[in-house]
Amino acid sequence: MKIGEAASAAGVSAKMIRHYEAIGLIPFADRRESNYRDYGRDDVHRLGFIRRARELGFSIDEIRDLLRLWGDKSRSSGDVKALAQSHIADLDTKISHLREMRDTLSHLAHCCDGNDRPDCPIIASLAGERVPA
Amino acid sequence: MKIGEAASAAGVSAKMIRHYEAIGLIPFADRRESNYRDYGRDDVHRLGFIRRARELGFSIDEIRDLLRLWGDKSRSSGDVKALAQSHIADLDTKISHLREMRDTLSHLAHCCDGNDRPDCPIIASLAGERVPA
DNA sequence: CTTGACCTTACCATGATGGGAAGGTTTAGG
DNA sequence: CCTAAACCTTCCCATCATGGTAAGGTCAAG
Numbered sequence: 001m002k003i004g005e006a007a008s009a010a011g012v013s014a015k016m017i018r019h020y021e022a023i024g025l026i027p028f029a030d031r032r033e034s035n036y037r038d039y040g041r042d043d044v045h046r047l048g049f050i051r052r053a054r055e056l057g058f059s060i061d062e063i064r065d066l067l068r069l070w071g072d073k074s075r076s077s078g079d080v081k082a083l084a085q086s087h088i089a090d091l092d093t094k095i096s097h098l099r100e101m102r103d104t105l106s107h108l109a110h111c112c113d114g115n116d117r118p119d120c121p122i123i124a125s126l127a128g129e130r131v132p133a
Numbered sequence: 134m135k136i137g138e139a140a141s142a143a144g145v146s147a148k149m150i151r152h153y154e155a156i157g158l159i160p161f162a163d164r165r166e167s168n169y170r171d172y173g174r175d176d177v178h179r180l181g182f183i184r185r186a187r188e189l190g191f192s193i194d195e196i197r198d199l200l201r202l203w204g205d206k207s208r209s210s211g212d213v214k215a216l217a218q219s220h221i222a223d224l225d226t227k228i229s230h231l232r233e234m235r236d237t238l239s240h241l242a243h244c245c246d247g248n249d250r251p252d253c254p255i256i257a258s259l260a261g262e263r264v265p266a
Numbered sequence: 267c268t269t270g271a272c273c274t275t276a277c278c279a280t281g282a283t284g285g286g287a288a289g290g291t292t293t294a295g296g
Numbered sequence: 297c298c299t300a301a302a303c304c305t306t307c308c309c310a311t312c313a314t315g316g317t318a319a320g321g322t323c324a325a326g
Contacts, residue, residue, distance in 0.1 A: 004272065014273085015315065034322055036273055045261065052259050057234045060313075070256050080255050081247035084238055091235040095228055101190040102224040105217055114214035122213050123203050126185045128178065135292095137303065147304085148284065167291055169304055193281075 003029075006039035010047035017047060025050065025064060058087055107133075136162075139172035143180030150180065158183065158197060191220055240266075 007014040017037075020026045026046055029037035049070060053063045065083055069075045108131065111121040125131045140147040150170075153159045159179055162170035182203060186196045198216055202208045241264065244254040258264045 002273070013314080016313080018275095019314080034273075036322075048261050049259050052261065054313085055234070056238050056259075057231070066256070066259060070260060073251060075251045075253070075256075076249040077245050077251060077253035077255075078247045078249060080253045081242055081245045084242045084245070084255050088235055088238055088242065091231050091238070095231045095235065098190070098224050098228045098231070101188070102221055102228065105189050105221055105224070109214055109217045109221065112210050112214045112217070114211045116209040116211060118206060118208045118210060120208070120210035120213045122210075122217050123199070123208075126182050126189075126199060127203060128181050128185065135304075146283080149282080151306095152283080167304075169291075187282085 001039045001044070003037045003039065006044050006047065009044045011051050012047050020047075020050065023060065025060060025067070056087075057091060062087060134172045134177070136170045136172065139177050139180065142177045144184050145180050153180075153183065156193065158193060158200070189220075190224060195220060 001009070003014045003017055007017055010017075017026070021028060021037075026043070029039060029043070032038050046067070049067065050063055053066055058066065062083060066080070069080050069083075105122075108122045108125050111131065113119070121131045134142070136147045136150055140150055143150075150159070154161060154170075159176070162172060162176070165171050179200070182200065183196055186199055191199065195216060199213070202213050202216075238255075241255045241258050244264065246252070254264045
């Protein structure tokens with residue numbers, strides 16, 4: 001299977017497959033005589049694993065660990081769970097940061113008349129003026 | 134005021150002040166004979182505005198618009214509000230993506246025993262197996 | 267045999283930020 | 297007055313995951 005086929009089959013771009021190879025996330029692909037990379041079902045499976053992990057927001061380094069655990073038949077599910085929970089904590093941190101931004105801004109927007117006059121609590125707040133809660 | 138003082142006063146790094154100048158977010162600073170940048174209260178005020186906008190997650194391009202509106206005495210608060218609401222929508226999109234990741238992963242982690250045995254619904258799900266809801 | 271679709275490598279860009287090097291300036295203390 | 301520390305300058309590189317493009321090689325269908 002050439003890289004384009006493997007890419008569609010796994011749901012990642014050919015570009016990213018080459019990148020994953022370059023950074024050692026997947027082994028060097030076999031090459032045909034033409035120097036084209038050649039992939040099999042296992043490769044596609046691995047790429048699908050990577051794609052799904054990315055979709056859950058895992059970083060490349062975390063995926064490196066997950067791939068190692070996937071291939072380790074004597075793994076402890078506790079190790080996997082710990083990795084997942086650490087990532088969940090990261091996600092929670094990000095979510096609460098974003099929610100804090102959203103709530104602050106939402107409040108300001110709510111206080112803003114949004115008409116054609118210049119007075120605006122959003123601008124005032126950014127300018128450092130205290131805006132009543 | 135030298136760049137370091139302006140930086141502490143405004144709560145941004147000296148590095149970023151130079152960067153904001155380089156990308157045209159703030160005007161070229163006055164220079165002393167020594168070639169050191171020289172800042173005044175207005176500059177610090179502008180930098181504080183930028184910092185607060187960054188803290189609310191606005192992009193540099195959005196801040197460019199906000200700065201223009203700030204300086205435009207004939208602005209319409211409606212324009213500011215529209216910008217803010219568009220950004221709120223971006224934040225909501227990001228939050229819901231993250232929350233979807235978090236919920237999926239949280240469910241999988243919940244189904245994982247987390248002991249020293251290898252069986253693990255997290256790995257199974259990443260490997261493409263269907264995991265019961 | 268040509269054409270178009272595919273592959274190869276190599277380089278550059280993103281956005282906001284930080285790190286560091288190499289060198290010039292200012293300031294405070296001895 | 298001299299020196300050392302603290303500050304400033306510019307320039308280049310790194311992040312993270314991804315995409316774009318260019319120049320060139322290969323393959324399949326008409």
